Amino acid sequence: MQIIPTAGLKKDFYDAEEAIKKLKDASRWIQVDVCDGVFATGRTFDLDLMGKLDFETPNNLWDVHLMVKEPSTWVNKAIHIGASRVIGQVEMMSSREDFLEKIKNEGAEAGLAFDVDTEVDKIVGDWDIVLLMGRKAGFGYFEFEKKVLDKIKKIKDMGYIVGIDGGADTDNVKAIEEAGADIVYSEVNYWKLRNA
Template identity: 30%
Template sequence: MDQNRIGPAIPLSHFEGQAGDSRIDPSCMERNETIRRLKPGRPVMGPSMLKCDFGNLAEEISRLEDAGAEVLHLDVMDGHFVPNLSYGPMVIERIRERTDLPLDAHLMISEPSRWWKEYADAGCDAITFHIEAEPDPTANLAAIRDAGLTAGLAINPPTSFDRIEPFVDAADLVLVMSVNPGFGGQKFMPQVLPKVSRLRQMAGDRLIISIDGGIGTETISSAASAGAELFVAGSSIFDADDYGAAIKALTHQADIAETSAADGQ
């Protein structure tokens, strides 16, 4: 047996009615609870905290909770893997103190295997790193899952789908970048949508498929139709006067597209 191979993420149905079973690893239960919250069977919006007002961080978190946000997306940039810098574990610790929402960390950093534990310790529930930063992500995905966290892989627009395909079964989540990573406010790149469709065809309903970059009311429908379900949105939420109305508008468009796609199958 190949000792480097790990199996697919555990189906959620495996845990039904087994919460009191002492044979179940508690870390698996924690991970699958996060998966339930990120994948409730309908579109979920993940506000990108990169676009928030960091001078009023506590107020921003409160506004997002009141607006119905279900997860907070944390863009971590190191100035090396991407040219920009954002924030690190200390800021995330402060965010964790302010909310019980799942924290979805997107590590746009070099050597994620060296650093991801610091983000786990800071309170992140899901950790996604880039296939471009980790030539063989198998061990890293296994370690993140063993820590009770949701393990994700991200893929940049220029990267071939073939690069990530061998590792999809080992991930709980795949994040398809629809802009080049490193800066907010970029335009949506529709040429990445075939990657979303191929992921959905490969993994069926097991995998959380997320998309990040240029998501707004004019672009979310095509992403939802392709099979995305967790939508990272920055400017389209934080540039709005009413965060709740913005989230509802995005969700409504995604709902319509998802329903139409299902009816057309």
């Protein structure tokens, strides 16, 4: 199972920049969370600022998680900053097909994300990853909700790569892996999980 670090939900670009500096040599993939304050409380820095990093990241691949209203309208911004993978929250999409098409037309990987209380329905399309929130999306630390383990199994049975975002720690990561998760995203526990 792959452990991918996240730069986290940062309101200030300079905080995100510092987080990325610490992670850029530790992992090829780095997730950047984007929140507009509509889907989840709080807003993160403007995605356009990613082009202003004061250091080079030629070896990193950006995984951009859009927790925003109408993620399809943010795809161009994500691609502009060099995203290799763009994931959007299903709860905020008017058209999954439009979101998928926009990303695939740019040659990037596309993903769907489901919040912890959102039922996982039939998923249709050439999705590269299905991301399940392990706890309620947004700012703050909440424990992993065990009901997500059944969702992991359901998504794996559909044949998709499964990512878990939020709440993973050294006490539950084995159960998450045994349920079938392929990727765990973590900010707070990244170093512990990586060395577990």
